[in-house]
Amino acid sequence: MYVRAAAALASVTGSVVIGVLVLPTAAQAAGKHGGPVVIAHRGASAYAPENTLEAIDEADDLDATWVENDVQRTKDGALVIIHDTTLNRTTNVEELYPDRAPWNVRDFTAREIAKLDAGSWKGEEFTGERVPTLHEYLRRVDHNHQKLLMEIKSPELYPGIEAQILRQLRKDGWLRYDHVTRRLVVQSFSADSMRTMHELRPDIKTGFLGTPAVTDLPEYAAFVDQINPSNTTISADYVRAVHAVRGAHKEPLEVNTWTVNDAATAQRVAALGVDGIITNAPDVVREAVED
């Protein structure tokens, strides 16, 4: 009954039915603005400290539905949102813990990291922003009714992080049908990590960060739905070649390119036919690519 209802809905919307899952097409995922999906990189990180709750609120203020982040693990096993594998560029860790160089994320406890100021490096007005836990981050994304492109950063440093992330996603309600089918993609520069994620939860959409050779695309397509390359590495031929291969959910592989922060580059990659543009400045990119 449920499958029939899903199929009927899909026939109206053009979505794709996999078992009882209805996955949105790239065009549907583009949302109300049309054109490529605009994804706020580390939140709206041109305007607020990257990977903080303020950065996703700023993305929300700019009407960015999708946000991207980076997940890592602390010494005592907490999942936190931060890009670098060290804490010193984006927090005041050197001031608080001067004798703890090289300030690796994985050498600090969650309690120690919670004391850090992750905002003042970006501007005095952001003083007091914290490094969020994954739990805090997911709650805020939910509160804002946003969608999440979650990157597992340097998974080779954090054995078992894929299963741990899934446990947290489940606790926070992110493995529910509506989240898995419409609001979550997990990506990494590590193909091994994405293979593991796909094996653990085949229903979750995954992406590989990089520009694999066209001849290798079928191999990646066994466990990912997206190929997400740097904008400096792609051509129209490459985007076409990626789209010609069906991914893990039997749909054409999608392309989200990064990191595009100016109008001219946004227009260039949109003309190449990409599905999404990952940007620090979602307002700039949207204005550039809107019809």
Ligand code: G3P
């Ligand atoms: O989402 C694409 C982008 O985040 C990959 O590079 O270094 O900013 O995590 P990086």
Ligand code: CA
């Ligand atoms: Ca990232």
